Amino acid sequence: MAALRPAGDFDRSYQQDMAVVRQPWQWIALGLALLLTLTAPLWGNAYLVNTANTIFYTIIAVQGLNILTGYTGQISLGQAAFMLVGGYTSALVTTHFSFPFPLAVLAAGLVTGLVGLLFGLPSLRVKGFYLAMATLAAQFIIPWLSRHLYPDLLGGTSGRIAVPVPVLFGITFSELNQYFYLSLTVLLITTVLTLNISRSRLGRALVSIRDNDLAAELLGVNLFQYKLRAFFLASFLAGVAGALKAHSQRGVGTEFGYGLEESIFLLGMLVIGGLGTNLGPFLGVTAVxxxxxxxxxxxxxxxxxxxxxxxxxxxxxxxxxxxxxxxxFLIFEPRGLAHRWQMIKAAWRLRPFAR
Known part of the structure; x- marks a missing residue:
């Protein structure tokens, strides 16, 4: 790894070795990027702000899918349906129980996580194509229940209910330029969360299951426990993303894009961005x-x-x-945009000897 770094760049402590941002110029670049993003509603047009807002909450959903599919190797075709659960949960708790926006988003994640656990139960016995079929059941069952279960509460055959405007610290986020900051804040929180998960014991256990579940079990990894954790985290982030999407669109229902096609698009975003990488969801979602x-x-x-x-x-x-x-991408760049970015950085560091 030392050969891939510029001359004179070496670690003097464990903290330096584990650091994500290693160089002073990287801190400056990160600060400028955050400043540019925070001021986007001031200099950007409506299209830019709306697109950025969509990218923000979609990245959160793909981050959850990355934990389940990228790190654990468990294919899921029901992520959009879990987003629907999160949207309904946030809408109901804010409308009927007057939950504040942060608590409503958290409740949406927790409820969706519990729902995800139910569909994650088959993961101990089946995997691959068969697990994909099991998670596909969620994509059909959840929208059907939203249209036929408690029609007065969930909108009946239309499956659509209105979502109130978020209010935080007395500020009403009715404009998209204002809501932009809510989505961005939640994205920053989930990014720190997923980044630390990938570097923790949990993340290493999930990767071991993906690479060789039999060897991981022989080394003491409880497959059922860790697979359920992965399903919970993936569903939790899907619920958070669904809540953000519902409040952004001022409504939630099957007509707002929570079908099988959207689940396939989310999985495709992860493949294009790069499975099992922290940068993959950002690159894949933005590109798609x-x-x-x-x-x-x-x-x-x-x-x-x-x-x-x-x-x-x-x-x-x-x-x-x-x-x-x-x-x-599957033919020419199967490891995604994140891998290509790593190759570009490695070539730059090895200049003028890069091939």
């Missing part, structure tokens, strides 16, 4: 969200050129672009 915007613009342009086919063009380019990009 911008790709979706490009698909929408392309569909509108083609629809203007061919008005008779406008409805088809508006809906067809999103899955086409996503499927094409995902296929290319």
């Amino acid at each position: 969200v911008l790709l979706q915007d490009l698909a929408r613009v392309t569909g509108q342009t083609m629809g203007d050129l061919f008005p008779a086919l406008k409805a088809r063009f508006l809906t067809s380019f999103r899955p086409i672009f996503f499927g094409l990009v995902l296929m290319l």
